[in-house]
């Protein structure tokens with residue numbers, strides 16, 4: 001090894017937070033679920049709220065999230081995490097309840113729970129990991145799969161005439177009066193990780209101030225489902241997902257800060273095929 | 276005075292995804308020719324140019340990188 005002489009406790013600048021357990025994550029190599037877990041865990045650590053945070057795990061690849069966070073966790077039925085979080089947060093108003101959900105969980109089977117929890121303005125945090133696919137079950141099309149994007153169930157690419165438009169659920173929940181902070185982040189570069197962490201912290205702080213529903217999307221990858229290497233999947237995400245799922249804040253302090261024009265999503269982009 | 280950095284990779288937990296190497300500003304990291312107990316080519320330092328920026332640590336999905344930095 002190089003520079004071994006400086007490996008001493010007093011020179012430490014970065015290590016895994018103890019709000020994550022030491023369990024080896026079951027995720028595929030390079031899967032952003034791990035990075036996103038760590039961003040959330042670091043904020044919990046820095047805010048000193050580990051003993052009053054309750055997570056809700058989804059059904060999807062992150063179904064076992066409770067093995068990795070060193071906080072209390074409940075496992076929800078598929079898509080029902082926002083309903084469970086609503087109940088828990090109402091019973092424990094001084095705690096921090098968050099859900100952690102994939103696009104299949106949150107925007108397909110759980111759409112009703114998502115919309116109604118946001119519309120009621122439940123004082124919960126919803127973390128939404130959008131990898132545009134059902135990762136866990138073998139890469140089927142999700143509501144958020146891009147037009148032209150290949151998946152196990154759209155082998156020639158998603159077609160609007162057959163499969164409809166990608167669902168902009170994040171822009172949709174921003175329209176509801178109950179949402180207070182709605183933002184879209186990502187976690188593939190150090191700069192994006194820093195921004196995402198700031199957004200996650202804002203969500204926890206807004207929750208402490210009882211401001212209503214906090215909704216944080218992470219545009220993500222599923223390198224296994226997309227059939228790419230992790231590094232290539234990150235690049236593909238930046239090239240193809242970011243133009244459609246534009247990063248940044250959508251609603252801040254209850255005010256829309258970026259208008260959404262549905263006409264924009266009618267532009268059918270030529271996607272490079274997912275090989 | 277110069278800044279010197281070093282990373283320690285938990286070899287057995289590394290999955291050889293290469294994401295760390297792709298963001299290192301100093302091309303310090305490469306995947307080893309050797310594999311760990313799970314058969315993954317783990318990440319390792321290949322030169323002494325590390326500046327301890329922690330970029331690699333921030334993007335490692337498995338949180339297996341520890342970063343050190345010192346003024347020398």
Ligand SMILES: Cc1ncc(C[n+]2csc(CCOP(=O)(O)OP(=O)(O)O)c2C)c(N)n1
Pocket residue numbers: 059060061062078101102103104105106109129131133134135136137142222
């Ligand atoms: C009631 C029910 N319907 C369907 C399934 C099958 N199923 C498991 S995970 C999943 C979707 C997962 O996709 P997503 O939420 O995007 O999570 P990812 O794995 O991509 O992170 C489905 C449909 C199930 N487990 N239970």
Ligand code: SF4
Pocket residue numbers: 026027028030031032033061131135136221222223224225
């Ligand atoms: S299948 Fe996709 S989402 Fe699931 S762990 Fe693997 S890379 Fe991650």
Ligand code: SF4
Pocket residue numbers: 030284288289290291292293294295296317318334335336337338339340
């Ligand atoms: S990012 Fe982490 S798991 Fe991936 S190769 Fe680097 S050290 Fe290993």
Ligand code: SF4
Pocket residue numbers: 280281282298299300301302303304324325326327328329330331332342
């Ligand atoms: S700390 Fe920075 S310079 Fe050192 S290996 Fe990691 S990314 Fe490269």
Ligand SMILES: [Mg+2]
Pocket residue numbers: 102103104129130131132133134135142
């Ligand atoms: Mg998914």
